[in-house]
Amino acid sequence: MRSRLNSLIDALLPVLATLAALFVGAVMLLILKVNPIVAYAALWDGAFGSTNALAETLVKATPLLLVGLGICISFRGDVINIGGEGQMIIGAVLATWVGLNFTGLPGWLTILLSMFAGFLGGAIWGGIPGVLKAYFRVNEILSTVMMNAIAVQFMNFLLRGPMIDPAQAQAASQIPQTARLEEIFRLPRLAPTRLHLGALIAVILAVLVYILLWRTTLGYRIRAVGQNPHASRYAGIKVPRYMVLALLLSGAFAGLAGAIQVFGVNYRMITDGSASGFTGSAGFNGIVAALFGGLHPILTIPASILFGALLVGANKMQRVVQVPSALITALNGLVVVFVVSSEIIRRRRQRRREAVAKRDDETPLTGNKPISQAEAGS
């Protein structure tokens, strides 16, 4: 009973933290002489107020969830993947290339191949830092960030040169973008909105990642290596191999996020020279969503929707109450800070509970007869 109450409080903590963040945001809005109730009403309306709004929220949440799923895997394996941006880009590039060139195949097959290409592209881009970490002890935080920079320039090069839209190549403007995907190669829409099949794929994958982490030997090993590489090695697990796999899988999910972004939303790749121009910073925000979801794939679903809603609703809020966009960024930041802090509170509560449980457990060791004696006696 008590434990149920405790876990309920724990589950509510992030929600309370979000409310607290919005409260601080309200103070900031008041300083800007904006009525926070009006502002937050606009935010809510923008995120959930209509079918379209809701669909937009889910569209924004999809890449966050996919990247977040990968983050769940890598962070559980104690590998810090900051390379989601680059992995998304490479995944998108490879998928787009397949979608533009394998036009002779049936639509569904090309889509499937493209998604696989995206998965593969991300896997390669995550696998490289994985190998560097596992076998050459290169810090993965640095290497994944650097791989981001390489990916952006690689994309800029491809979109200006080899992969440029033939129409643009002829035109004077030379906009760095690929050709548009033909209609049959796009991910189907789920409703008369921009919501596409990718959102459903992401949710299904969340369940699959849950199964991977807690129901398969692969997930068991990734978690074991993440929690204690020493004991894993002693138990005969090849530690470096599972480090690589954790980062590789993490990259693969980000790569898929990139592919789905192209095939479900943009239908072409276009660059403004930066990574976020294509990813919308989903490669970073996905990390936050996964942490918000406690690195649990299923809980990452609502976490992604929350951040998707903040992104979409903030746009509306900005239009309605005319606040600077910096405030929106600050609001996002506040939510992150408060949620991370609530995680610390949750851990402290847990430690206190465990300390009590441990004392309970340690006290009476008496009457603990060894088996052999007990058996002999019976």
Add this chain to the structure above:
Amino acid sequence: MSESDKLPSGRTRIETLEMRGITKRFPGVLASDHVNFDVKSGEVHALLGENGAGKSTLMKILYGLYHPDEGEVLINGKPVRISSPNDSINLGIGMIHQHFMLVQTMTVAENVALGLPSSRGVLTDLDRVSKRIIELANLYGLKIDPSAYIWQLSVGQQQRVEIIKALYRGAALLILDEPTAVLTPQEVDELFVIMNQMVKDGHGLVFISHKLHEVVEISHRISVLRDGHMIGTRLTAETTKQDLANWMVGREVGFTPDRGQVQRGAPRLEIKNVSCGSDRGTPGLRGVTFEVCSGEILGIAGVSGNGQRELAETITGLRKTTSGQIILEDSDITGLDPAAITDRMLSYIPEERMRDGMIKDFTVAENMILREHEKTPYSRYGFLNLREISQHADALIKNFRIKTPSRETHAKNLSGGNIQKIVLAREIFRTPHVIIAAQPTRGLDIGATEYVREQLLEQRKQGAAIILISEDLDEILALSDRIAVLYEGQVMDIVPRVEATPQKLGLLMAGVHPEEIKQTSEVF
């Protein structure tokens, strides 16, 4: 006040310290139930008890880390209020924690000065601190260099820094919380010399331990705690180890387990001229040769750091050999990886169980399959079979009497003894052919120690060949059929148990050759 009231450090003595009726409740548990305890100037009062008996709680109350629900503390007969460590330090109470509170990258003087106001205001006064440290070190016979960095010091020396730190802060009464747990036998002896000197000078010492022979050796009085109750206080001279053990555990304890007669079988594991490196780049093993037979326990004695770790790691495949051969039941396992060696029914109970034997954030059930998770029935086609895993865990929890709220409890929430039982259960339930047990009872209380030893003997009866690596000579002598002594990576000698005496083993452990021992014994 007369001169004799002063301690060498200049501080006034604490003639008596009394704790009366101390009661401390934690949610769901009574950690300390109307406990009376007292220490006098010039004595070592040992506080004995199993893990969780309430020793630490009592001392943390005295040091101001916990607040008692009931009871009072009196110094020299006057009640005092201790609401924080600052209060207790001001009253002249010092505590040496089991885990040192030292900053590794700072010098001794910097550590001692840490947290104290400087006599020069904003400027440091490390020269004065150093002078005082040298003064104290001379007074108490503690050899320490104030300018040495902590990381350069051995564990024993670091402990001395902690003692100096307490003396520097004016401690008249010192609480030593399991001070010997981390020390080598030689360092323990050195600590005891220091403790005896301090007592002679008029300090009062509280010595917490669950090692009976140490308690009997150093203390004047002994108090035993069990389940938060004070069982009693006796003069050390009037008690026996057996009485104390029975008090602690609350029942009769067998010190020398019944080894029984076991027929020694065929050789199971042969180590032939094996050499390997160590983590420090120096040779770890140098041409080690021995064999272990079915139904036999081979004890490996030696001062730690003489190749024990390397020996266990080469046999289990965790460390590469540079030469030699390891034969397990007629097949050469030299150079195989750990998983392949495990598959040949070799089990390993690693020395550092929390680091190498166990994943703290995994559940008990998950830890139970650490070695065999990829095997049927625990998994098929890469998918874990949760039902089998649960049944397996429940069976082991029952058979090995592991005290855990459930199989889903995280291992880190269990006591040290129960964690070792999990490792033991996992490693021996499959009746392995060879077991390597490294320090299997280190840090465990008497009940758990007894249990682990019984289980090893049971495995011996089942025909396992067991290598027991231990620094505890009593343990080696109690369990082994033969004893090999490691010194600087070499086997000095292999002695049958009947011929082994602590003196003989001690000489071998110190690197004296067997021939020389024979000669000296002939001379006498």
